Amino acid sequence: MPEPGLIVQISGLLPALSPAEQRVARLVVADPADAARRTITDLATAAETSEATVIRFCRSVGLEGYPQLRIRLAAEAARRVEPPDARVVGGDIPPGADFAQIIATIAFNDARAVEETAQQLDPEVCEAVVEALNAATRIEIYGAGASGFVASDFQQKLHRIGRTAYYWPDVHAALTSVALLGKGDVAIGISHTGTTGDVLDVLDVARSRGATTVALTNFPRSPIADVADHVLTTAARETTYRSGATASRLAQLTVVDCLFVGVAARNRAKARKALEVTAEAVRSRRVARRRG
Amino acid sequence: MPEPGLIVQISGLLPALSPAEQRVARLVVADPADAARRTITDLATAAETSEATVIRFCRSVGLEGYPQLRIRLAAEAARRVEPPDARVVGGDIPPGADFAQIIATIAFNDARAVEETAQQLDPEVCEAVVEALNAATRIEIYGAGASGFVASDFQQKLHRIGRTAYYWPDVHAALTSVALLGKGDVAIGISHTGTTGDVLDVLDVARSRGATTVALTNFPRSPIADVADHVLTTAARETTYRSGATASRLAQLTVVDCLFVGVAARNRAKARKALEVTAEAVRSRRVARRRG
DNA sequence: TCGGCGCGTGAAAGTAAGTTTCATGCGTGG
DNA sequence: CCACGCATGAAACTTACTTTCACGCGCCGA
Numbered sequence: 001m002p003e004p005g006l007i008v009q010i011s012g013l014l015p016a017l018s019p020a021e022q023r024v025a026r027l028v029v030a031d032p033a034d035a036a037r038r039t040i041t042d043l044a045t046a047a048e049t050s051e052a053t054v055i056r057f058c059r060s061v062g063l064e065g066y067p068q069l070r071i072r073l074a075a076e077a078a079r080r081v082e083p084p085d086a087r088v089v090g091g092d093i094p095p096g097a098d099f100a101q102i103i104a105t106i107a108f109n110d111a112r113a114v115e116e117t118a119q120q121l122d123p124e125v126c127e128a129v130v131e132a133l134n135a136a137t138r139i140e141i142y143g144a145g146a147s148g149f150v151a152s153d154f155q156q157k158l159h160r161i162g163r164t165a166y167y168w169p170d171v172h173a174a175l176t177s178v179a180l181l182g183k184g185d186v187a188i189g190i191s192h193t194g195t196t197g198d199v200l201d202v203l204d205v206a207r208s209r210g211a212t213t214v215a216l217t218n219f220p221r222s223p224i225a226d227v228a229d230h231v232l233t234t235a236a237r238e239t240t241y242r243s244g245a246t247a248s249r250l251a252q253l254t255v256v257d258c259l260f261v262g263v264a265a266r267n268r269a270k271a272r273k274a275l276e277v278t279a280e281a282v283r284s285r286r287v288a289r290r291r292g
Numbered sequence: 293m294p295e296p297g298l299i300v301q302i303s304g305l306l307p308a309l310s311p312a313e314q315r316v317a318r319l320v321v322a323d324p325a326d327a328a329r330r331t332i333t334d335l336a337t338a339a340e341t342s343e344a345t346v347i348r349f350c351r352s353v354g355l356e357g358y359p360q361l362r363i364r365l366a367a368e369a370a371r372r373v374e375p376p377d378a379r380v381v382g383g384d385i386p387p388g389a390d391f392a393q394i395i396a397t398i399a400f401n402d403a404r405a406v407e408e409t410a411q412q413l414d415p416e417v418c419e420a421v422v423e424a425l426n427a428a429t430r431i432e433i434y435g436a437g438a439s440g441f442v443a444s445d446f447q448q449k450l451h452r453i454g455r456t457a458y459y460w461p462d463v464h465a466a467l468t469s470v471a472l473l474g475k476g477d478v479a480i481g482i483s484h485t486g487t488t489g490d491v492l493d494v495l496d497v498a499r500s501r502g503a504t505t506v507a508l509t510n511f512p513r514s515p516i517a518d519v520a521d522h523v524l525t526t527a528a529r530e531t532t533y534r535s536g537a538t539a540s541r542l543a544q545l546t547v548v549d550c551l552f553v554g555v556a557a558r559n560r561a562k563a564r565k566a567l568e569v570t571a572e573a574v575r576s577r578r579v580a581r582r583r584g
Numbered sequence: 585t586c587g588g589c590g591c592g593t594g595a596a597a598g599t600a601a602g603t604t605t606c607a608t609g610c611g612t613g614g
Numbered sequence: 615c616c617a618c619g620c621a622t623g624a625a626a627c628t629t630a631c632t633t634t635c636a637c638g639c640g641c642c643g644a
Contacts, residue, residue: 107410
């Protein structure tokens with residue numbers, strides 16, 4: 001591990017160096033990134049000295065040779081770069097923002113939603129849910145609006161590894177299907193706010209049939225908690241409608257991903273096989289190379 | 293300004309590289325810091341290829357030569373703060389992993405996909421796309437399989453702020469609809485691999501009608517680039533099917549989010565109003581309090 | 585004042601690293 | 615089955631880096 005502070009070290013022993021080496025050292029300290037870009041001849045010329053002296057300088061600071069100096073300088077210079085800059089955490093995009101700012105702000109918030117969701121996700125609850133999913137003969141997933149995408153995604157994932165899972169975009173269909181669940185089956189309801197009536201209804205029915213009910217929401221104390229045996233929570237802070245709730249979507253998908261991997265891990269070989277088979281199935285739809 | 297994400301860029305270009313170059317690329321991506329320390333001969337040997345190929349690889353990723361690669365890699369490696377504990381970056385979940393580990397690994401990779409995507413996203417391309425979206429009288433979005441969710445999400449977002457946008461899950465429907473596009477309209481194709489035949493066909497038709505075509509893919513040098521006026525790239529490293537491609541989904545959604553915010557920002561007041569109206573529309577579907 | 589001594593220095597020789605060129609062989613499409 | 619083109623490594627070549635060596639300058643003692 002390169003002990004940090006090569007630049008610091010150099011400026012420390014600057015006075016101990018010979019005049020010609022000092023000229024080199026000063027250039028290096030003044031702009032490490034620039035020095036890293038130069039060739040030895042180039043740097044020697046800039047310091048009004050010979051290549052030999054540059055090498056001597058490298059040895060003086062304890063390095064093998066010039067290439068080593070270059071990469072150390074590049075590394076050091078990179079480390080120095082201040083972390084991006086003040087992003088309005090969870091805040092709105094300022095009106096005059098340029099696109100780079102927009103991207104940075106969104107990415108920051110999105111990534112944070114994912115990370116914070118993972119942090120607060122309860123492994124034990126996850127495990128219990130995975131257990132239930134594994135034991136279930138049938139799985140129903142329901143979500144309305146934006147959460148419907150996530151429900152659908154989850155359904156597809158489970159299906160791909162050979163689990164019987166359903167997602168009905170239509171509440172009526174969902175209610176009908178859920179009414180056929182029994183003990184040992186699982187119903188999952190997804191609702192960011194935890195107050196989506198339709199989702200509650202679906203879980204309600206599922207529960208009354210003896211199925212295990214699972215809620216995925218951002219608000220653990222919301223009504224959905226009352227109809228769920230297990231509550232999984234996301235941690236998206238979105239307050240405004242600014243970003244069309246993408247952060248919460250990402251958080252939900254992350255949770256779904258965790259559950260999916262958990263289920264797949266229970267039967268590694270079979271899941272892997274299933275994934276390969278399904279991947280193979282769409283291969284013919286791919287074109288081989290760039291077209292003329 | 294060292295444009296960020298060389299590693300990210302390399303993994304994006306991976307499939308476009310020749311086999312021998314891919315071997316080099318994989319070594320570089322696997323351990324950038326180590327690669328930076330090696331001499332070109334050394335690296336070539338490790339990749340079981342010749343120095344010439346290493347040079348070709350450097351050129352392929354847009355660098356002058358090998359020394360430049362070394363420096364960039366050193367810089368990149370330094371900037372990268374190693375994840376707290378040993379998480380197999382982009383790797384598989386170890387068989388005996390407990391749920392806390394699974395969650396940590398997934399969240400780490402998911403969050404990284406979002407961040408790295410943002411880093412390498414070209415603001416100018418985004419801007420151009422937003423411009424086109426704003427000017428369009430009609431927008432068509434198409435994606436197959438998992439990318440279909442993202443297409444659908446985008447369609448819904450645009451629709452919510454009053455833009456005329458379509459998403460047809462069926463290729464035939466999509467082709468038909470796209471055939472009716474004209475100059476000034478926009479077609480967006482989403483394909484993680486960039487090789488999905490159906491998506492290419494859709495963009496092809498759109499282009500032939502004079503519409504502006506946009507591609508969203510993880511691999512900028514894939515066939516989809518040939519039929520797109522603007523190429524937006526994600527930066528997900530997923531190699532295995534482990535997580536059912538969630539990371540790439542998140543990356544795509546992030547890009548979509550950026551575009552959406554960009555479009556909305558052009559007409560702030562109107563967009564805000566539209567969002568409020570649509571939010572209000574589903575309010576009646578929400579339950580007020582926890583139910584006894 | 586002069587002669588040696590040693591250190592800093594750059595020129596030049598020498599070596600290693602990086603780059604270009606080219607011939608081969610393999611796979612693809614006609 | 616042939617022709618073409620592309621990927622590839624061997625070898626020639628160039629550039630960068632390293633070592634060697636001799637010069638010169640300043641210091642010291644005679």
